[in-house]
Amino acid sequence: MIQTLLWLLAILFVALVVYLLSYYRFRRMILQQTKQMIALMKSEDVDNMQIGSIYAHTSDDFSDLERAALYLRRKYLRLRNQFHEERKGYETVFSGLKEGIVTVDQNLKIISFNESFMDFFNWVPDKAQPNTYLQDVVREPLVIATFKKTFEDSNIHKTEVDPVQLFVTPLPSRNENERWSLGVFYDMSEIKKTEKIRIDFVANASHEMRTPLTVIKGYSELMKQKIEQGDLNGPEILDLLNPVLQSADQMSDLMNRLLNLSRVEVNAPLAKSLLPTEQITEEVLQDIEGLVSLKHKNIVVKCEAPEVFANPESCKQILSNLLTNAVKYSGDANDISVTWIKAPQSVLLKVKDNGPGIVKEHQSRVFERFYRVDKGRSRDQGGYGLGLAFVKHHMLNHGGNVRLISENNMGSEFICEFPNP
Structure with a gap:
């Protein structure tokens, strides 16, 4: 009886050991394959992964699970990559817009923005402070009120705070607790x-x-x-x-x-060639010789650059307008200089007088049509205020530019830059 009992205990012990060993092996296999499944779900390279790489030599149920996991992972990665590409495209478009773009939620927390919005309000985001609200960046109450009104009635609203014009549009949302609005700021200065x-x-x-x-x-x-x-x-x-x-x-x-x-x-293309600066200057001086004699002016010419790449008629009109203005409006000063200078990538034409000069407040507008610094004196001299506008657009047609250096009672110097061929 005792011997039978001992045999039973031995058999039970062996069965228990076999069970524990089988359980341990099965548990280890499950844990290992679970870890591999987790690694698969995190993997970035699943396109080349084959079915059975994880659950090899297992039942069809496990293979089906692996197949489903691979399918979901591949679909997730495709959708994620597609989302990133689309987002990158939107960000490229937004960053290239000159209008300021900002998106805020219903609490007016800034969700997204472009560089133009930062420039509009001289704002640099603080990375240490992730939650920034619109009222922290835009100090204009009318702008804040326009965004709030859009959230209240879900309509497009417009306002203007000189020189900025603002349009606020509600964005569609499926969740009433997550509502967004898009603000577009237009700079109306120009x-x-x-x-x-x-x-x-x-x-x-x-x-x-x-x-x-x-x-x-x-x-x-x-x-x-x-x-x-x-x-x-x-x-x-x-x-x-x-x-x-x-x-x-x-x-x-x-x-x-x-x-x-x-x-x-119209900025039509010009037929340009290399022109002798001395000859161009002499021809213009001959054309205005009567005016120079009448005003008793002395014009000093220096042609340090022997040639300029320009259109003949256009170049003559530029120099003629600059010299005519200098002769007419340089007051009692007698000396006017015309200098051609060779620069690294261009030729500079400088026309300088020693007259009363042009005060700062007028300098930004002297190239506008009909603009006169001294309206009474200009009409006495028979001018319309169009000469410098001609010069500006002739230089633009050459791909160059014209600028003014002047101080009150210190004379004026106009500098035209003709690009080299």
Whole structure:
């Protein structure tokens, strides 16, 4: 009886040992394959992985599990890569926009933005402070109120805080607790500047034409009255017609200048070649010789650069306009210098006078059409305020530029840069 019991215990002990060994082996296999499954789900290279690389020599159920895991991982990676590519594309577009773009949530926490938005408000994000709110960046209450109003009624709203125009648009969301709005900031400075130039141009052009028209109308009415009264003889007709003809010539001259300027502003390509600077300068001096003598000016020419790559007629007009202005408006100063200088990648034309100069407040606008520093003196000299506008656009057509260096009572120097071929 005791021997039988001992045999039973021995058999139970052996069975227990076999069970424990089998359990340990099976557990180790499961843990190892689980770790491999986790590694698979984290792997970035699953395209070349084959079914059975993890659950080799196992049942079809485990192979199906591995197949499903590989499928999910591959799909996840494709979707993630697609998302990153699309996001990169959006970020590239956003970063290239000159408009400021910002996205905020319903608490006005900034979610995304582009570089233009940073530039608009001189803001540099603090990486140590991940949660930044719109009111921390934009100090204008009207802007904050516009965003809040969009969240309240889910409509597009517009406001303007000079010189910025803002449009706020609600973004679609499936979750009522996660609502976003997109703000687009437009810099209206250039548009308003252009509009002001247009208004000034219309006003100045109208003013310039009003004077000769008034003269023509006045003398025409006077001639009509005298003809009706039969009190008009030959000499009187000539006396009355001369101002009419002069005013008509003045209007015709203004119209021709405006038409020429409009042609130059088209920025059409120019036929350019290497021109001798000394010859160009001599031809221009001959054209304005009468004005130079009348104003008793002394023009000193230095051609340190023997040639310039330019269009002949355009180059002559540039130099002629600069010299004419210097002769007319340099006051009592007699000396004017014309200097051609060879630079590393260009040729510089410098026209300098020792006149009264141009104060800082006028320097940024002297190249605008009809702009005059001293309106009364310009009209006395017969100018329209178009000469420097011609110079600016002629230089742009050459691919170059013109700039002004001047101080009050220290004279003015205009520098034109002609690029080398």
